[in-house]
Amino acid sequence: MLCIRLMNLLATRLVAGALVLFLSGHAAAADLPIPDFTQGGTVPAEAKTDWNLGASGARGWMYSARMSTSKARQVFIRSVEPGSPAQGILDVGDVVLGVDGKLFALDPRTEIGRALTLAESNAGRGNLRLIRWRAGKTEEVTIKLPVLGNYSNTAPYNCPKSKLIIEQGCEALARKMEDPKYTRTNPIVRSLNGLALLASGQDRYLPLIQREAQWAAGFESTVWKSWFYGYVMIYLSEYVIKTGDKSVLPGLERLALETARGQSIVGSWGHAFALSNGRLGGYGMMNQPGIILTIGLVLAREAGVGHVDLELAIDRSVLMLRFYVGKGSVPYGDHDPWIQNHDDNGKNSAAAVLFNLLGDAEAAEYFSRMSVACYGVERDTGHTGNFWNILWAMPAIALSGPHASGAWMQESGASYFDAARTWQRGFVHQGPPDLDRDSYYGSWDPTAGYLLAYAMPLKQIRLTGKGATRIPQLTAAQAGALIEDGRGWANDDRNSYYDAMTTEQLIEKLGSWSPVVRDRAAVAIGRRKANVVSQLIEMLKAKDLYTRYGACVALQYSRVDRTPAVQPLIDTMQADDLWLRILAIKALAKIGKPAKVAVPVMLEHLAHADPLKDPRGMEQRYICFALFQKGGLINASIDGIDQARLAQAIRVGLENEDGKARSAVAAIYSKLTLEQIRPLLPAIYKAVIEPSPSGIMFASGVRTEGLRILAQHHVAEGIDAGVYLLEFQNFWDSKDRTPLILKSIVSYGQDAARVIPDLERIAELYLQQDLKKREPARNHIDQMIQKAIEEIQASTQRSELIHILNDAGHIQKPGRVGDAPAYIDN
Numbered sequence: 054m055l056c057i058r059l060m061n062l063l064a065t066r067l068v069a070g071a072l073v074l075f076l077s078g079h080a081a082a083a084d085l086p087i088p089d090f091t092q093g094g095t096v097p098a099e100a101k102t103d104w105n106l107g108a109s110g111a112r113g114w115m116y117s118a119r120m121s122t123s124k125a126r127q128v129f130i131r132s133v134e135p136g137s138p139a140q141g142i143l144d145v146g147d148v149v150l151g152v153d154g155k156l157f158a159l160d161p162r163t164e165i166g167r168a169l170t171l172a173e174s175n176a177g178r179g180n181l182r183l184i185r186w187r188a189g190k191t192e193e194v195t196i197k198l199p200v201l202g203n204y205s206n207t208a209p210y211n212c213p214k215s216k217l218i219i220e221q222g223c224e225a226l227a228r229k230m231e232d233p234k235y236t237r238t239n240p241i242v243r244s245l246n247g248l249a250l251l252a253s254g255q256d257r258y259l260p261l262i263q264r265e266a267q268w269a270a271g272f273e274s275t276v277w278k279s280w281f282y283g284y285v286m287i288y289l290s291e292y293v294i295k296t297g298d299k300s301v302l303p304g305l306e307r308l309a310l311e312t313a314r315g316q317s318i319v320g321s322w323g324h325a326f327a328l329s330n331g332r333l334g335g336y337g338m339m340n341q342p343g344i345i346l347t348i349g350l351v352l353a354r355e356a357g358v359g360h361v362d363l364e365l366a367i368d369r370s371v372l373m374l375r376f377y378v379g380k381g382s383v384p385y386g387d388h389d390p391w392i393q394n395h396d397d398n399g400k401n402s403a404a405a406v407l408f409n410l411l412g413d414a415e416a417a418e419y420f421s422r423m424s425v426a427c428y429g430v431e432r433d434t435g436h437t438g439n440f441w442n443i444l445w446a447m448p449a450i451a452l453s454g455p456h457a458s459g460a461w462m463q464e465s466g467a468s469y470f471d472a473a474r475t476w477q478r479g480f481v482h483q484g485p486p487d488l489d490r491d492s493y494y495g496s497w498d499p500t501a502g503y504l505l506a507y508a509m510p511l512k513q514i515r516l517t518g519k520g521a522t523r524i525p526q527l528t529a530a531q532a533g534a535l536i537e538d539g540r541g542w543a544n545d546d547r548n549s550y551y552d553a554m555t556t557e558q559l560i561e562k563l564g565s566w567s568p569v570v571r572d573r574a575a576v577a578i579g580r581r582k583a584n585v586v587s588q589l590i591e592m593l594k595a596k597d598l599y600t601r602y603g604a605c606v607a608l609q610y611s612r613v614d615r616t617p618a619v620q621p622l623i624d625t626m627q628a629d630d631l632w633l634r635i636l637a638i639k640a641l642a643k644i645g646k647p648a649k650v651a652v653p654v655m656l657e658h659l660a661h662a663d664p665l666k667d668p669r670g671m672e673q674r675y676i677c678f679a680l681f682q683k684g685g686l687i688n689a690s691i692d693g694i695d696q697a698r699l700a701q702a703i704r705v706g707l708e709n710e711d712g713k714a715r716s717a718v719a720a721i722y723s724k725l726t727l728e729q730i731r732p733l734l735p736a737i738y739k740a741v742i743e744p745s746p747s748g749i750m751f752a753s754g755v756r757t758e759g760l761r762i763l764a765q766h767h768v769a770e771g772i773d774a775g776v777y778l779l780e781f782q783n784f785w786d787s788k789d790r791t792p793l794i795l796k797s798i799v800s801y802g803q804d805a806a807r808v809i810p811d812l813e814r815i816a817e818l819y820l821q822q823d824l825k826k827r828e829p830a831r832n833h834i835d836q837m838i839q840k841a842i843e844e845i846q847a848s849t850q851r852s853e854l855i856h857i858l859n860d861a862g863h864i865q866k867p868g869r870v871g872d873a874p875a876y877i878d879n
Contacts, residue, residue, distance in 0.1 A: 091191075208459050223250060265288070283342055341436075398437070402448065443469075486544075542573070562603075634658075700733060703721065782794070
């Protein structure tokens with residue numbers, strides 16, 4: 054009894070102590086106090102997320118801040134399912150203070166997960182031992198769980214527990230699918246459920262599998278096509294390949310060709326398919342559904358769908374995605390490689406599966422290794438949550454072999470999976486820690502995703518390893534090294550692990566295969582202001598490409614004088630490797646004024662792109678950022694810059710397919726004189742009326758700034774271009790963009806009066822918009838337009854307008870508003 058009282062007191066002090074340390078160290082103003090439930094504390098009213106406590110049947114809430122539960126030391130029980138193992142042992146309002154005789158000291162989610170794994174093992178004998186506080190009394194209680202055995206060192210391979218889990222899980226899943234209400238299930242979840250049963254290899258599920266294939270073959274959607282079609286195609290394709298049943302091929306072909314023809318001209322998809330002009334609407338590219346759609350197309354091709362449009366779509370997507378090999382994680386859209394985590398939203402993991410299907414061993418190996426190094430809190434995060442991160446993890450990790458999957462499971466996967474598994478043998482979605490928001494996909498049943506992980510040893514479908522594995526299989530030591538590469542990052546502490554290393558250790562990590570490790574080491578070197586510039590210069594000459602990458606990254610983040618590195622970086626810009634050249638450019642841009650001597654070389658590289666070696670103009674994209682955007686090497690002044698070279702570079706930059714790069718170029722317009730800008734007016738005009746193929750979220754700058762320049766120089770075509778952009782602008786952020794468009798039109802004064810009827814028509818269109826289906830930012834745009842009309846009517850200003858010529862010698866004359874302005878012969 055004395056021991057229990059001491060433990061209770063210690064628990065209270067630990068909570069209080071953690072709070073003081075947390076608040077005094079690095080707490081944000083939004084962080085809430087950590088409630089002590091043993092002293093009358095309550096769950097915050099805004100708290101929405103709690104967690105499943107494995108097969109116990111209980112759910113509990115624990116404190117979270119900065120997307121982390123590492124500061125929690127208590128679990129408040131919020132529900133106990135009738136008939137579950139926890140019934141009669143835990144009740145709502147109970148507080149769990151620890152497991153296996155020890156108070157929580159690390160993170161209750163992790164510690165409970167490990168305790169569940171231990172309890173289900175042979176040694177645990179089914180005993181989940183908890184320290185329970187109830188109504189002022191603390192005692193140890195035991196919940197009896199089924200004994201499932203131990204995870205092997207190569208789980209799920211050669212692992213009896215994994216085999217038992219998938220068998221029991223598929224039985225539970227099949228019962229759900231037999232429910233008459235099952236047809237209401239989300240199409241993605243429904244497709245995954247079919248895949249799980251298919252991956253089990255059990256003939257007794259064939260009637261359900263066939264029923265689902267018939268549903269999938271007839272599937273249609275007018276919304277979220279990019280999300281739904283990928284998974285439906287994967288299921289149908291795997292079904293055809295597995296069973297040989299070609300009766301569903303017409304439906305698969307329809308889905309595949311609609312998907313291929315809905316791809317943007319740069320090889321991407323968004324929330325929806327591309328518009329008729331080949332560009333994406335909304336806020337543009339989204340790689341998460343894009344990779345899945347590409348997997349669906351590749352599998353559809355294997356299942357028997359053949360068409361030139363399908364081949365073109367696969368090639369475009371692969372060209373775009375393969376750029377990220379060796380550089381970081383696949384980002385959200387057409388952005389820089391993501392280097393904060395080894396995976397994000399499961400994109401790297403899905404990419405590993407994709408490139409393995411394509412036989413691209415180098416790309417598949419890279420993305421699989423990134424997946425192995427992503428676990429724990431890294432795997433727990435992701436844009437909109439961790440649903441995709443968990444779903445795609447094991448199919449990618451297992452490509453590197455049983456030692457890779459075993460190391461990942463031993464590190465964190467086993468405890469995470471066991472915590473998500475329910476007493477009824479299914480799984481629930483365990484979203485990342487988030488105090489005041491419902492978890493994304495919280496209502497989705499993730500059971501199939503977990504079962505696909507356990508199905509890897511069965512190798513029944515392509516998604517679970519059937520067919521050739523292109524990747525060299527890791528040894529136990531190699532797998533362990535990848536796990537080590539994943540250490541040192543948490544939402545609430547991103548620095549201390551690397552800060553504890555010596556400078557020599559950090560320099561060594563700059564040569565890591567992992568771009569995430571290289572970046573973390575470089576940031577840590579910069580944070581301590583270590584003057585290692587001479588060492589970094591020597592590393593630029595290394596034979597190992599990763600070491601050269603790391604040196605460039607470290608020079609970006611260095612906070613000491615980097616002038617001696619300028620010429621070596623300029624020399625590095627001549628390297629054969631595209632990414633090395635880009636990293637050198639980024640480093641020079643960060644050095645700033647001393648690096649302005651690199652401008653002639655950058656302008657030369659920008660003006661003379663090699664479409665064969667760099668088909669998407671990525672080097673030109675980064676040069677645009679380095680030179681033109683705010684803080685760029687010539688943004689403040691173009692004095693001393695060769696004007697002919699600059700003009701040619703601007704023209705090329707305005708042709709780049711990335712809207713952000715184009716907008717960066719537009720930042721230089723205001724530095725140009727009338728004589729300098731006049732020859733560029735056709736290129737500026739074209740960049741206004743022709744939307745960029747990609748980078749839609751960041752493409753407004755080049756269009757609105759272009760309109761301003763056209764108006765400033767009294768270019769007649771600018772009036773119609775403004776009206777056209779007003780009517781057909783992307784609705785995303787349209788409320789912020791519209792005043793800039795209207796300001797340019799109004800600045801023409803009476804010369805803009807001829808388009809007043811068009812402005813009135815567009816105002817009426819906005820007024821009649823169904824706001825429930827449109828971006829709320831469209832509100833009151835009709836009023837903005839009406840005000841602009843009044844200003845034009847009140848104006849007495851007239852100017853001598855000029856016309857511009859395009860490269861083909863055609864004059865752009867005002868055309869019918871509502872169509873894209875077309876070049877008309879003289």
